[in-house]
Amino acid sequence: MGAEHGHTLHYHAHSLVHRLPAHLKIASALGFVLLVVATPRGATWPYAVHLLALLVAMRAARVPAAYLLKRAVVEVPFVAFALAMPFIATGPRVDVLGLSVSEPGLVAAGALLAKGTLGVLTALLLAATTEPADLLVGLARLRVPARLVEIMGFMVRYVDVVAAEWRRMSVARTSRLFDARSPRHWPVLARSLGVLFVRSYERGERVHLAMLSRGYTGSLPTLAAPAAIGPAQVLAGAALPTVAALALAGQAVLG
Amino acid sequence: MHVPDGFLDATTSVATAVVAAGAIAASLRGSRRELDDRSAPLAGLVATFIFAAQMVNFPVAAGTSGHLLGGALAAVLVGPWTATLCLTVVLGVQALLFADGGLTALGTNITLMGVVGVWVGYAVVRLSLSVMPRRLSSVPVAAGLGGLLSVVAAALTFTGLFAVGGTVPVQVDTLLTGMVSVHTLIGLGEAVLTALVVGTVVGVRPDLVHVARSLRSPERLPTRPGVHS
Numbered sequence: 001m002g003a004e005h006g007h008t009l010h011y012h013a014h015s016l017v018h019r020l021p022a023h024l025k026i027a028s029a030l031g032f033v034l035l036v037v038a039t040p041r042g043a044t045w046p047y048a049v050h051l052l053a054l055l056v057a058m059r060a061a062r063v064p065a066a067y068l069l070k071r072a073v074v075e076v077p078f079v080a081f082a083l084a085m086p087f088i089a090t091g092p093r094v095d096v097l098g099l100s101v102s103e104p105g106l107v108a109a110g111a112l113l114a115k116g117t118l119g120v121l122t123a124l125l126l127a128a129t130t131e132p133a134d135l136l137v138g139l140a141r142l143r144v145p146a147r148l149v150e151i152m153g154f155m156v157r158y159v160d161v162v163a164a165e166w167r168r169m170s171v172a173r174t175s176r177l178f179d180a181r182s183p184r185h186w187p188v189l190a191r192s193l194g195v196l197f198v199r200s201y202e203r204g205e206r207v208h209l210a211m212l213s214r215g216y217t218g219s220l221p222t223l224a225a226p227a228a229i230g231p232a233q234v235l236a237g238a239a240l241p242t243v244a245a246l247a248l249a250g251q252a253v254l255g
Numbered sequence: 256m257h258v259p260d261g262f263l264d265a266t267t268s269v270a271t272a273v274v275a276a277g278a279i280a281a282s283l284r285g286s287r288r289e290l291d292d293r294s295a296p297l298a299g300l301v302a303t304f305i306f307a308a309q310m311v312n313f314p315v316a317a318g319t320s321g322h323l324l325g326g327a328l329a330a331v332l333v334g335p336w337t338a339t340l341c342l343t344v345v346l347g348v349q350a351l352l353f354a355d356g357g358l359t360a361l362g363t364n365i366t367l368m369g370v371v372g373v374w375v376g377y378a379v380v381r382l383s384l385s386v387m388p389r390r391l392s393s394v395p396v397a398a399g400l401g402g403l404l405s406v407v408a409a410a411l412t413f414t415g416l417f418a419v420g421g422t423v424p425v426q427v428d429t430l431l432t433g434m435v436s437v438h439t440l441i442g443l444g445e446a447v448l449t450a451l452v453v454g455t456v457v458g459v460r461p462d463l464v465h466v467a468r469s470l471r472s473p474e475r476l477p478t479r480p481g482v483h484s
Contacts (some may be wrong), residue, residue, distance in 0.1 A: 127353065
């Protein structure tokens with residue numbers, strides 16, 4: 001499991017970006033990535049502007065680039081998909097390093113990689129600068145249905161408990177000399193997962209009953225009233241999508 | 256397995272987000288019938304279980320491994336409405352906290368795995384149970400079939416979306432053949448794992464398996480003659 005303390009992606013620091021309210025950050029990241037996705041595939045310099053804007057945001061967040069790059073490996077399966085594109089795409093063929101590949105496929109694969117990488121880095125920056133609890137508050141302020149946010153809250157809260165449960169089962173299997181090496185061992189792992197489901201479900205029931213007995217009526221009390229946002233914070237939050245929008249507009253005008 | 260940013264154009268991403276939002280709104284209402292009213296902790300723990308189940312690596316061969324996707328599994332265990340909510344929450348947490356699956360592709364991912372995967376899996380399970388003997392032992396087999404077809408259906412839907420809003424000009428039939436053949440293999444793994452996990456839960460706690468509820472005879476507590484209650 002990847003999670004040790006809630007989630008491993010959060011990078012503790014004190015910066016402008018860390019202090020920004022979560023709903024501003026989510027909206028800003030979403031707007032930015034949407035504009036990146038809308039950038040036409042033939043363009044080159046708008047992607048450079050997007051990347052530069054993101055690098056400035058990373059710098060402002062005081063999160064080391066190496067920290068984010070290491071975690072960008074989640075993207076790897078799609079690099080493979082993108083690399084296959086020049087070979088299966090249609091259109092005129094060009095020779096690259098002695099291989100005949102589709103020219104539009106090559107251009108599209110480049111755009112795919114650029115957009116995917118920018119998207120992953122943006123999401124990583126958001127996760128690195130926002131505590132899970134703040135993220136939930138932010139989602140609620142963005143009018144995500146309360147019940148959905150609540151379910152997500154329980155997931156964030158209990159993910160370590162369930163992961164620890166799985167680790168204990170895994171230690172128990174290993175101490176009985178179990179070593180999963182081939183599909184022959186699937187039944188054992190699957191049985192453990194079945195038991196994990198029963199335990200998770202029963203834990204859910206217990207938590208629910210415990211909450212009811214403490215006067216839970218369907219919504220959790222929030223501890224602190226949301227802090228007021230100043231114009232400086234709104235400006236900081238809007239900076240990333242604004243730069244991306246300008247790059248996009250510039251590309252449309254200049255070509 | 257998650258679609259990242261930039262795979263589908265902005266219009267298609269927004270359109271699938273609208274579909275996902277509609278499905279979530281319907282599921283929020285529908286799940287009240289499956290779980291007790293307001294039992295968010297239960298749905299949260301089931302979502303956590305799905306999240307954990309996706310992390311478990313099943314060794315295939317020569318150092319490679321695969322993992323469950325869990326759409327059909329969730330539908331069989333807790334019912335389709337709650338399953339859609341659980342998958343939505345899992346995908347949301349993965350996108351926001353783990354950067355797995357693009358932020359703009361979240362709607363697409365929820366549509367593929369949380370709506371198509373869950374509901375195709377559930378429909379297949381219900382249909383196959385209706386033609387199989389009415390026994391608890393039919394449930395894992397039906398769940399396996401649901402697992403296989405849910406993965407293939409999600410792959411087909413992705414191909415359809417890519418044909419409409421893909422960012423690369425490819426021949427749809429090339430992509431279709433590739434996607435379906437790869438995902439049939441993945442689906443076979445999903446089928447075996449779903450059947451094995453459901454088989455375990457049906458064996459231990461059949462009362463927790465949503466689709467098995469109608470197959471269980473109501474429990475009767477035996478009383479000895481001469482004992483007054």
